[in-house]
Amino acid sequence: MSDALIITAAVNGAETMREQNPNVPYTADEIAIEARRCREAGAAMIHVHGRKTDGSPTQDRDTFGQILTAVRAQSDILVQFSTGGAVWMDVEERIEALDLRPDMATLTTGTVNFGDDVFKNTIPMIKTIASRLSEFGIRPEIEVFEIGMIDTALSLLAEGVLTAPLHFDFVLGVPGAMAARPEYLDFLVTLLPSGSTWSVAGIGRHELPLAYKALEMGGHVRVGLEDNVYLAKGVFAQGSWELVQKVAERARELGRRPVEPAEAKTILSLDRIKPS
Numbered sequence: 165m166s167d168a169l170i171i172t173a174a175v176n177g178a179e180t181m182r183e184q185n186p187n188v189p190y191t192a193d194e195i196a197i198e199a200r201r202c203r204e205a206g207a208a209m210i211h212v213h214g215r216k217t218d219g220s221p222t223q224d225r226d227t228f229g230q231i232l233t234a235v236r237a238q239s240d241i242l243v244q245f246s247t248g249g250a251v252w253m254d255v256e257e258r259i260e261a262l263d264l265r266p267d268m269a270t271l272t273t274g275t276v277n278f279g280d281d282v283f284k285n286t287i288p289m290i291k292t293i294a295s296r297l298s299e300f301g302i303r304p305e306i307e308v309f310e311i312g313m314i315d316t317a318l319s320l321l322a323e324g325v326l327t328a329p330l331h332f333d334f335v336l337g338v339p340g341a342m343a344a345r346p347e348y349l350d351f352l353v354t355l356l357p358s359g360s361t362w363s364v365a366g367i368g369r370h371e372l373p374l375a376y377k378a379l380e381m382g383g384h385v386r387v388g389l390e391d392n393v394y395l396a397k398g399v400f401a402q403g404s405w406e407l408v409q410k411v412a413e414r415a416r417e418l419g420r421r422p423v424e425p426a427e428a429k430t431i432l433s434l435d436r437i438k439p440s
């Protein structure tokens with residue numbers, strides 16, 4: 165098991181609003197400040213969604229351009245764009261900013277219930293996103309909300325739509341999808357092709373317990389206000405950075421080493437992908 169640990173901070177998401185935690189960053193400058201704090205706390209990458217000034221989600225290219233510029237002006241943290249956006253967005257809207265060439269971007273390989281909504285990702289939609297990622301040489305983080313999404317990713321790998329090595333993020337605990345059961349994580353990792361890397365994102369109160377389990381299993385970790393707004397029961401996190409800090413502290417106790425962005429790039433093979 166490698167001691168190297170990539171911590172990703174999911175700093176805002178599309179759904180978490182300031183009414184739930186006043187520290188959710190909306191503007192590019194707020195996101196950049198938060199990203200720098202996360203980097204200082206031990207994160208190597210942020211996962212980010214666009215927001216309008218009123219907090220409503222957007223995948224607008226200009227908004228992502230401002231985010232990328234602002235974040236890169238303040239730190240060397242890697243930037244992963246969401247291609248999931250919000251549940252009502254169409255696929256073209258979700259991927260219109262990818263020509264900005266973020267360090268990484270997400271790819272959800274299936275449709276799933278998302279609370280009372282449906283997060284739609286048909287096979288043609290997945291292929292459209294994958295092909296745009298490949299056009300710009302961006303490696304995907306495969307978001308797994310349900311187990312069949314692994315099978316679909318493997319089929320796409322066999323078809324040559326995706327290329328190895330794959331990086332998976334298991335999102336556990338979205339209402340209507342796979343629950344945040346620790347034993348699921350034990351099983352899910354057995355399904356990955358060798359050479360894959362993985363992280364876990366536990367939703368709500370499951371975030372830190374699943375993160376700590378991943379540390380013990382040798383996986384990577386995603387935490388942040390997109391997934392959970394609390395540091396402890398009844399205590400709001402002051403920002404995603406505080407959750408990152410908690411994971412980094414526990415990691416060091418367990419002999420895991422939060423890596424810098426440059427090392428994360430190597431671990432995730434981000435340098436080895438060429439635009440198609």
Ligand code: KMH
Binds near residue numbers: 177178246251270307
């Ligand atoms: N907001 C969710 C509907 C992603 O960022 O790629 C989708 C999501 C996944 O957050």
Ligand code: ZN
Binds near residue numbers: 177390
């Ligand atoms: Zn997201």
